[in-house]
Amino acid sequence: MHTDTLTLYELNQLVKEALTLTMPDEYWVEAEISELREVRGHCYMELVQKDPHNHIPLAKASAKCWKNRWAYLGPYFERTAGQTLRAGLKVRAKVYAHFHESYGFSWIINDLDPTFTLGDMARKRREIILQLKAEGVFDLQRELSLPLFAQRIAVVSSEQAAGYGDFYRQLKNNQLGLQFHVSLFPAVMQGEQTESSIVDALNRINSRIEDFDAVVLIRGGGATSDLSSFDSLLLAENVANFPLPVITGIGHDRDESILDMVACIRVKTPTAAATLLVEHLAEVYHRVVKAQEKLSHLVRHRMEMEGMRLERMTEKIPVLFSLVKSRREERMTQLSLRLQHAVKERIQQEKQYVDRLELQIPSLIHRKITQEGHRITMLTQRSQAQDPAVLLKRGYSITLHRGRVVHDAKVLQPGDVLETRVEKGQITSIVK
Structure with a gap:
């Protein structure tokens, strides 16, 4: 082994000593808890700082609160803030740097400021409400x-x-x-x-x-x-x-x-x-019951009123019937007299009309006979004008085929025998 080479443990010891010398104090830090768990009475957290605009993490770090300290800080925070520490909360914690040769670096939490979390929660509530x-x-x-x-x-x-x-x-x-x-x-x-x-x-x-x-x-x-x-x-x-x-x-x-x-x-x-x-x-039930009672009362009252009204009407019926009967009889008498008068007047009108017709009938018959005579004369003249013999005298001819008048030459066939009638005689011809 080279003399200038360190083991990992030795290197970690140097880091620990350097941190102890350069960062001996405690620091208040603001961060958001991203993870939190308790293990055998100790509290382990993951802290994060996020960009306020896009919420992308800018910094992360591990933090711990040892059992003897967490036993006091946890209940204290809950009593003051009205809730337990959990992921998503922002906290203000007093920490000091700690580096362990085997477990690496972490911040050790020594104190918490619940009022900071309360303020952040209140701010979030206000923002949500707005x-x-x-x-x-x-x-x-x-x-x-x-x-x-x-x-x-x-x-x-x-x-x-x-x-x-x-x-x-x-x-x-x-x-x-x-x-x-x-x-x-x-x-x-x-x-x-x-x-x-x-x-x-x-x-x-x-x-x-x-x-x-x-x-x-x-x-x-x-x-x-x-x-x-x-x-x-x-x-x-x-x-x-x-x-x-x-x-x-x-x-x-x-x-x-x-x-x-x-x-x-x-x-x-x-x-x-x-x-x-x-x-x-x-x-609602009491309202329905009350309405039912009121309706029943109104129905009973209405029935009583109608009963009294019916009794009064019953008492009046004989008098009213007699009055109506008298009025109806008087009206029938008047209608009968008016009808008799109307019939007599209509008969007189119709008799006068018949008399007028009797006077008009001879002249009407004579006029009708004259009109019909003229019409018969005109029909006779028209019938004579359409007589085939008259047409033949005028130079016209009639062509027959098998006794029928020929209207269209296309229906004839070669060899057909035709008979043509003129004013004086008839002509026989064969189609070629």
């Missing part, structure tokens, strides 16, 4: 209302969640015995898959949109820190644009997610969502 308002969808759900008979309910929830069980029991065991038809669309309600899972459930509901009156999105049973999953632009856009009213029951009284803000109705818990639906349908 974008939803700019798109004009922030208030779309509040323009919808629960149908009067909202009984067909699509529920988006984890199937094993205690909140879903509470919701179902509250809905089914209502005091009025109102009937609801619940269809569960299972979804992940906490963690990184929350967004895509709920969007998929909404898409499945939308494919059967005619089967439901409303959508209930409930969580229940999760920690308050898991509410950050519902501060999602994609999820908020899907809920805001959904064609059915969406009821959310995913948080607590002091926590309001963006999903709560864009929903048609927001309640605290799954049980509260069930109570809302029961009270809504109960109110």
Whole structure:
């Protein structure tokens, strides 16, 4: 081995010594967590810095928080920020450089600033809200209302969640015995898959949109820190644009997610969502019962009024009948007299007409006979003018073939015998 050659371990020791000498201090650093896992009480993270315009990573580094320190920092961060550390959060951490001969370089986290993460989360929430308002969808759900008979309910929830069980029991065991038809669309309600899972459930509901009156999105049973999953632009856009009213029951009284803000109705818990639906349908039921009672009362009152009116009419019928009968008899008498007068007048008119015709008949007959005589004379003259003998006297001739007049020479054949009649005699000829 050359005297100027180092082993890898020796080289790593030099790096360690150089880092210890040149970077002995602790540094506050801002970065985004891209990965996070806990192993035997230690917390291992991958930190990343992204370009603000295209989100391409500009820098990456590994970071660790040892068990004895993580046991304090983890709960402290959760209490202050209202959620656990997870991938996707931006953090401000106090770190120092650490190089291990066998495991390489990493930053060791010694402190965290939860207020920085809270500020970044608040900024992101503001940006999402502003974008939803700019798109004009922030208030779309509040323009919808629960149908009067909202009984067909699509529920988006984890199937094993205690909140879903509470919701179902509250809905089914209502005091009025109102009937609801619940269809569960299972979804992940906490963690990184929350967004895509709920969007998929909404898409499945939308494919059967005619089967439901409303959508209930409930969580229940999760920690308050898991509410950050519902501060999602994609999820908020899907809920805001959904064609059915969406009821959310995913948080607590002091926590309001963006999903709560864009929903048609927001309640605290799954049980509260069930109570809302029961009270809504109960109110409709009471309105129907009240309307039924009012209708029955109106019908009874109308029947009583009509009964009294019928009694009064019954009492008046004999008098009215006698009056009508007298009027009808008087009218019949008048009509009879008018008819007799009209018949006599018409007979007189027709007699006068017949008398006039008797006076006109002789002259009409004479005129008709004269007209017909003239017409017969003209027909006789016309018939005589068309007599073949007269035509022959004028120099015309008639050619016959087998006793029939020849009109077209093309029908004749050579050898046919023709007979031509003239004024005086006839001529026989043969066609060549």
